[in-house]
Amino acid sequence: MKLSPSVSIKQTQTGLEYIEVDSPLCDAKIFLQGAQLTQFTPKEQKPLIWVSEDEDYIAGKSVRGGIPICWPWFGVSENQDWPIHGVARTQVWRAEEVNEKDDYIEVSLSLPMLQVNKAYWPHETGLQVIFKLSKALSVSLKNTNLDKEEISFTQALHTYFPTPDIKTTQVDGLQGSQYIEFGEGPFDQNDIVNFARETDMVYNNAPLVQKIKTQDGTISVARENSTSCVLWNPWIDKAQRLSNFQDDEYNKMLCLEAANVKQDTVKLAPGESHTLTTIIKWES
Template identity: 65%
Template sequence: MKLSPSVSIEQSETGLEFINVASAKCDAKIFLQGGQITEFIPKNNKPLIWVSKNETFQEGVSIRGGIPICWPWFGNHQNPNWPAHGFARTSLWQADEVHENDEQITISLKLPMKQVNTTYWPHQSALKVEFILTDTLQVRLTTTNLSNAAFSYTQALHTYFPTSDIKNTTVDGLQGAQYIEFGEGPFTQSEHVSFERETDMVYTQAAVQQHIHTPDGIINVSRENSSSCVLWNPWIEKSKRLSNFADDEYLGMVCLEAANVLEDKVTLEPKQSHTLITTISWA
């Protein structure tokens, strides 16, 4: 992979490789493990994504924060021994291409399918993720069916956003959407969402843009090729059970995830592709 002036490949203290971006528009870090962006800071602005202060960046363990790639299933598989949220977020991705011009930097990674356990995923396919970096961040996850038979999958770009106070944070733009929470529903979202308890809402028929109102400013979050999204905060008791997560960190984060889940799952015919896109920025 040919690098550009603003892009270098570096190693964490634990030996995980990451792509480091230091450009006129933003600073960013993208780990090859999980194909996962863990830092995005627009120039002269605040960080736009969150990572736990307890994250240890260990090989083979999903990173708590940033934008984990949940693929080719979201949540727990019906086989309880299979990894939650699929295998892409703990697999080692390959740096593919870097393009830089005055306007943006585009970095693409691909998941080498030869390393995928065919017990989990017997289908012939290709998976790539692209990061388009300006003063906004766009992530594009593309699945291509290389086989002669259709297959279906679910997925999410599990974005962790920062807030200085979850109790003074609200999410706007989900009004009218249907949601299921803790296996109950569907319910209809009637107003903006505030946070006073554990929240795990899976929305369908959701508008393509939401706004997270935090004490530090408004974060715009939009999606393409997706009518479903997930809103999550673990709150007090769940936080104590999470790995790589401090007990009080629920106060400083919220996840709003672009998804293809429930009736919005993707079915790909032979030779077809699908690209799930999320775009985030400070308002």
Template identity: 65%
Template sequence: MKLSPAVSIERLASGLEYINVESDLCSAKIFLQGAHISEFIPKGNKPLLWVSSDETFEQGTSIRGGIPVCWPWFGNHENSEFPAHGFARTSVWQADEVHESNNEISVSLKLPMRQVDTTLWPHQSSLKIEFVLSNTLTVHLTTTNLSAQAFSYTQALHSYFPTSAISDTQVEGLQGAQFIEFNEGPFKQNDVVTFARETDQVYTHAAPEQLIHTPEGIIKVGRENSTSCVLWNPWIDKAQRLSHFADDEYQYMVCLEAANVLSDTVTLEPKQSHTLTTTISWCK
């Protein structure tokens, strides 16, 4: 990967390497483990991603915050010995390309499929992620079927967003969608979403854009090639059981994830590709 003046590769004391972006447009950190963007700050604005203060950035463990890549399944696999949310978020990806212009910086990575255990994923495929960085953040996750048979998969870009008070946070734009929660439903979302308990809602037939109203401002979250999304906050009891998550941090984050799950599961025929996209920004 040929680096630009604004892009460098750095290493933490734990050994994790990350792509560091410092430009006139924004700053960002993208870890090779998991192709995981943990930080994105538009110039002159507030951070758009949240990371737990208890995160230790250890090798082999998914980062609690930023945007974990859940692939090629979301949630728990039917085989309980397989890792939750797939293996992409803990695999070491390969830095691929950097492109810089006056308006944006593009950073892409690929997952080397030769390192993937075929017991977990027996299909021939490729997986690429591209981060387009400006005053907004756009993430493209592209899967290509390189085999002679069709395969299906689920996925999510598990985005964590900051708020100073979850009780004063609302999500607009899910009205009219249906959701499953705790294996119950479907229910219809009639109003804007507020938070007063554990929330783990998997939406289908959702509009392509939502607004997260926080005390600090409004975060706009868009999706392409996705009609499903996941809204999550662990609340009090679950927060105490989570790893790399302080007991009180449920008050300061919310996840709204672009996804392909449930009826939105992707099936790829041979040589076909699918790109899941999410775009996030502060509203002016």
């Protein structure tokens, strides 16, 4: 991969390589493991991405925070003992290309399918993620069916957002959709979402833009090629059971994830492609 003036390759003390972006537009970090973005901060603005202070960046383990890529299934597989959220987030991706322009930097990575255990995913598939970094962040996950048969999969861009206080945080823009939570539902979403308990809502027929309202400002979260999204906060009890997560950090984060799940499962005929995109920015 040919780098640009604002892009370099660095390594953590634990040996994980990451792409660092330090440009007039923004600062960012993208780990090769999982193609997982862990930092995005527009210049002269607050961070748009959250990572746990207890994260230890160990090979083979997804980072607690950032944007883990859940693929080719979201959540718990129907097959017992298969890894939660699929296989992509713990594999080392290949850095493909950096394209730096005056108004954005684009970084693309691909997942070498030879690394993927065929017991989990026997299909010939092209999988690429493209990060477009400016004052806003766009993340696009492109699947291409290179097989001779139809494939189907679920996926999510599992984005962790920061907030000064979850108890005063609201999510607007989900009204009119329905959600399933803890295996129950569907329920109608009629109001703005507030947080006062563990939240694990899987939405279908969701509007394409939501607003996360925090004391630091409002974050706009948009999706493309997705009618589903996931809203999550572990709250008090579950936070104490999570790895690489401080007991009180539930108060400083939430996840709002662009997804293709449930009725929104993707099916691709041979030769077809699908691109799931999330677009994140501070409201001016």
